[in-house]
Amino acid sequence: MTERTKFKIEIEEGNGLWHDVRGSDGSLLIFDDEATARAKLMELYPVLVQMERYGDGKRTRVLRILVDEDDWPQRKAGA
Numbered sequence: 001m002t003e004r005t006k007f008k009i010e011i012e013e014g015n016g017l018w019h020d021v022r023g024s025d026g027s028l029l030i031f032d033d034e035a036t037a038r039a040k041l042m043e044l045y046p047v048l049v050q051m052e053r054y055g056d057g058k059r060t061r062v063l064r065i066l067v068d069e070d071d072w073p074q075r076k077a078g079a
Contacts, residue, residue: 006030006065007037011045012058030065037062 008030009021021029021044031037041060042049048059 004067006032007034008063008065009037009041009044010061010063011048012060014059018061034062034064 008028010018011021012018023029029040041062045060052058
């Protein structure tokens, strides 16, 4: 993985929709490595993470944020 690879965490609210986990200031929680993201997920949602280990289904996940290397399509300034 590249140095620019970032990770985020999401939770499923029980209705089938996944939501980004945000900090107290409302900003998206972004991590530099997967281990840190998983540790924060365990800290914030320990019950959900533990329930997954005992077959309750997937309710949390860590996602790799893809890097847009070519910035396609090119955007016009001010658009």
